[in-house]
Amino acid sequence: MTPAIPVRRRPLVSGNWKMNFDHHQAIHAARDLGLRLRGSDTAAVDISLHPPFTDLRSVQTVLEADDVPVALGAQNCAVEDAGAFTGEVSAPMLAKLHVEYVIVGHSERRRLFGETDEVVAAKLRAVVRNGMTPICCVGETLEEREAGATTARLTAQVEAALGAFEGTGLPALVVAYEPLWAIGTGRAASAQDAEEAAQVVRSVVARARGDDAAGQLRVQYGGSVTPENAAELLAPPDVDGLLVGGASLDPAQFVAIVRAAHPPR
Numbered sequence: 434m435t436p437a438i439p440v441r442r443r444p445l446v447s448g449n450w451k452m453n454f455d456h457h458q459a460i461h462a463a464r465d466l467g468l469r470l471r472g473s474d475t476a477a478v479d480i481s482l483h484p485p486f487t488d489l490r491s492v493q494t495v496l497e498a499d500d501v502p503v504a505l506g507a508q509n510c511a512v513e514d515a516g517a518f519t520g521e522v523s524a525p526m527l528a529k530l531h532v533e534y535v536i537v538g539h540s541e542r543r544r545l546f547g548e549t550d551e552v553v554a555a556k557l558r559a560v561v562r563n564g565m566t567p568i569c570c571v572g573e574t575l576e577e578r579e580a581g582a583t584t585a586r587l588t589a590q591v592e593a594a595l596g597a598f599e600g601t602g603l604p605a606l607v608v609a610y611e612p613l614w615a616i617g618t619g620r621a622a623s624a625q626d627a628e629e630a631a632q633v634v635r636s637v638v639a640r641a642r643g644d645d646a647a648g649q650l651r652v653q654y655g656g657s658v659t660p661e662n663a664a665e666l667l668a669p670p671d672v673d674g675l676l677v678g679g680a681s682l683d684p685a686q687f688v689a690i691v692r693a694a695h696p697p698r
């Protein structure tokens with residue numbers, strides 16, 4: 434009998450600029466990135482860039498004018514599509530800018546802005562309703578990890594995310610495993626931690642939505658990814674990409690991370 438060939442999903446490497454770069458700096462960084470990327474990078478890896486809202490139009494213009502095959506991404510969106518919600522930016526507004534991916538439930542939003550699993554679920558629906566793909570962030574705190582509660586925490590977060598699509602087919606969805614203790618700390622998870630977490634995420638999806646849905650789901654790892662640790666973190670079979678914060682602000686580092694996702698064979 435021929436041994437089964439392990440399924441490898443197409444990697445997705447996403448750069449989360451957080452609250453960095455005004456629109457002039459963003460134009461410069463997007464152009465620099467476009468000049469550094471080779472056809473072999475974008476042929477092998479899906480790439481998304483998530484600038485702040487005020488930079489989206491500028492970055493969209495650069496990517497489209499320079500024909501850079503990098504998807505535009507956002508870092509957040511409103512629950513509602515329109516209305517009296519001062520200061521919010523809606524999913525239809527993002528879709529109109531050709532945004533393809535929206536980060537939902539980043540731990541900084543959960544922790545600093547009080548986003549609950551319910552709010553995250555409503556945002557997931559808003560993104561999907563408007564034809565974009567959510568990157569749903571999940572992850573445990575250091576206290577939860579030390580208490581042996583990582584699996585329970587991830588399971589609850591993924592079940593809540595899946596609950597957003599109760600009674601409907603599961604839409605295209607990316608899950609980013611981002612342990613809180615690894616974000617911006619310089620202390621990345623080990624490849625084994627990342628693989629175990631990705632397996633938990635996939636098994637929750639398999640239980641709720643079946644093996645096909647679980648097999649198609651892309652699970653990213655995020656937390657202190659650098660050009661030095663990217664290849665190791667991407668090596669396990671269930672890790673399908675990376676969500677990169679700090680290192681994505683430097684186009685040279687970000688491209689080096691993208692290249693780790695398709696090492697020359």
Ligand code: PEP
Binds near residue numbers: 451615618677
């Ligand atoms: C993030 O912002 O999602 C992140 C993982 O940040 P960093 O890479 O800086 O840890």
